[in-house]
Amino acid sequence: MEKSNHSSPVLTDPITVNNSRLGIHSNLLSYQQSGGSLPSGKYMTIPRKKPGKLEDVLSNGWLEAMRSSSPPRKKLIKHKDFNIDAAADDFDIAYCSWMIKFPSALKSFDQISKNAKNKKIAVFLDYDGTLSPIVDDPDRAFMSVSMRSAVRDVAKYFPTAIISGRSRDKVYELVGLTELYYAGSHGMDIMGPVSHADSDDHPNCIRSTDQQGKEVNLFQPAKEFIPMIDEVFKTLVENTKDIKGAKVENHKFCTSVHYRNLEEKNWPIIAQRVHDILKDYPRLRLTHGRKVLEIRPVIDWNKGKAVEFLLESLGLSDRDDVLPIYIGDDRTDEDAFKVFRESNLGYGILVSSVPKESKAFFSLKDPSEVEKFLKALVTWKQLEEKLHTKI
Numbered sequence: 001m002e003k004s005n006h007s008s009p010v011l012t013d014p015i016t017v018n019n020s021r022l023g024i025h026s027n028l029l030s031y032q033q034s035g036g037s038l039p040s041g042k043y044m045t046i047p048r049k050k051p052g053k054l055e056d057v058l059s060n061g062w063l064e065a066m067r068s069s070s071p072p073r074k075k076l077i078k079h080k081d082f083n084i085d086a087a088a089d090d091f092d093i094a095y096c097s098w099m100i101k102f103p104s105a106l107k108s109f110d111q112i113s114k115n116a117k118n119k120k121i122a123v124f125l126d127y128d129g130t131l132s133p134i135v136d137d138p139d140r141a142f143m144s145v146s147m148r149s150a151v152r153d154v155a156k157y158f159p160t161a162i163i164s165g166r167s168r169d170k171v172y173e174l175v176g177l178t179e180l181y182y183a184g185s186h187g188m189d190i191m192g193p194v195s196h197a198d199s200d201d202h203p204n205c206i207r208s209t210d211q212q213g214k215e216v217n218l219f220q221p222a223k224e225f226i227p228m229i230d231e232v233f234k235t236l237v238e239n240t241k242d243i244k245g246a247k248v249e250n251h252k253f254c255t256s257v258h259y260r261n262l263e264e265k266n267w268p269i270i271a272q273r274v275h276d277i278l279k280d281y282p283r284l285r286l287t288h289g290r291k292v293l294e295i296r297p298v299i300d301w302n303k304g305k306a307v308e309f310l311l312e313s314l315g316l317s318d319r320d321d322v323l324p325i326y327i328g329d330d331r332t333d334e335d336a337f338k339v340f341r342e343s344n345l346g347y348g349i350l351v352s353s354v355p356k357e358s359k360a361f362f363s364l365k366d367p368s369e370v371e372k373f374l375k376a377l378v379t380w381k382q383l384e385e386k387l388h389t390k391i
Ligand SMILES: O=P(O)(O)OC[C@H]1O[C@H](O[C@H]2O[C@H](CO)[C@@H](O)[C@H](O)[C@H]2O)[C@H](O)[C@@H](O)[C@@H]1O
Pocket: 126, 127, 128, 129, 133, 134, 135, 136, 137, 138, 139, 141, 163, 164, 165, 166, 249, 256, 258, 260, 289, 290, 291, 292, 294, 330, 332
C-alpha cells in the first residue's frame, strides 16, 4: 500500500538547458542535484545518437575524476619517530599530515568509547572497500569469514545496517547475515524495520516481508526509474561490448560501468560512450566511484538520506543519547559523513590508505583495520555490560 503524506524525493524541476560554460547539458555534470521532467514514453526508446566528441569528457572533468577515483595504494611501513604509518618510498609528509586531520579510529578508540558511554550506538557499513577488499572482478568481492563473524557480533549488540551502491539483493547475497538491515543502490532500496515512526509514512514506503517472513518496511524512492535504468543498462552493455575489460552492472535503481580492467588509453572512449547515452536521459546523472562510473536517477536521495531514514525507522533520530558510526571508503559515503559532520551527530570513519579529502572524523587504513575496529567495539560493549551487571 503506497502512502503519500510526505513530499517525494523525486525532483521535478526540468533541466533541459545547456551549460554554457562547459558546453554540455547541465544534467550531465557529476553531483548535479536538479532533476528533469520526463517526456512521456521517452525512456522506452533506445537512443541512437551520433557519438559526441572526446572533448566532451575532457572539458566536463569526467576524465580527471576518473583518474583520481582510485589512486594507487602505497606500501606502508611504521615510521620510528611517529606513532602513525608512513609511505615506504620516502617518508610521506602528506600522508602524515592527513592522519593528523583524520586520526586512526583504532588509535582514537578510547576517545570514541568515552563519548559512546551511556549512548546507543548504531553502526552503518559500506560494503566494497570497507568490508571486502577492492578486487578486479566485482563478482568476486567476497568478505572474509572473520569479517563476517565480526559484523555478526556487532549486530548482536548494536543495530547495524549495510549501505551499498550494489543492488540490495546482491549485497545481501555477499554478506549473508539475516540480522542486519540492508540499503542497496546507494540507499534507494532500503529494507528496514517496521517502526510506526514518521518514516513509515514516507511515499514509496511499503510493508513487506523479508526472506525469513518477518514484517519489514521497504522504501524505494526511485521506483519509477526501474524501466529507465533497465533500458540504459542494456544500451550500456551493447555500446561497450567492444571495449576490452568493460563491465556493466544493473543495480535496479542505478547502473555502474566499470573501467578498472581497461587499458588507460581506453578510458576516454568508455567515458565518451557513457556520456553520449546520458545525453538522452536528462533525469539521470553520473557520479564517480572507485574506477566506476555510476548512473543514477536525479533524485534528492543518497547514502546520507538513507542513514537518516534508518535512524528514524529505528527510533534513534533526534536523540542526544545516540551515537551513529558510519564506515565507508567511497565518494558516495561522503553524503553520510556530511550528515554526521553537519549535525554533529556521530562519527564518520573513512577507509583509506592514501590522503583524501573527506567529511569523515576518523580513518582506518583498510578492511583489516575495519575488522579490528568492529571487534574492539564488541569487546568494549561486553566489558561495559559486565561492569553494569556487577554494579
Ligand atoms: O557502496 P559500495 O558497497 O562500496 O559499492 C560501490 C561499488 O562497489 C563495487 O565496485 C567497487 O568494488 C569492486 C570490487 O572490489 C571493484 O572491482 C570496483 O572497481 C569498485 O568500484 C560494485 O561493483 C559497484 O557496482 C558499486 O557501485
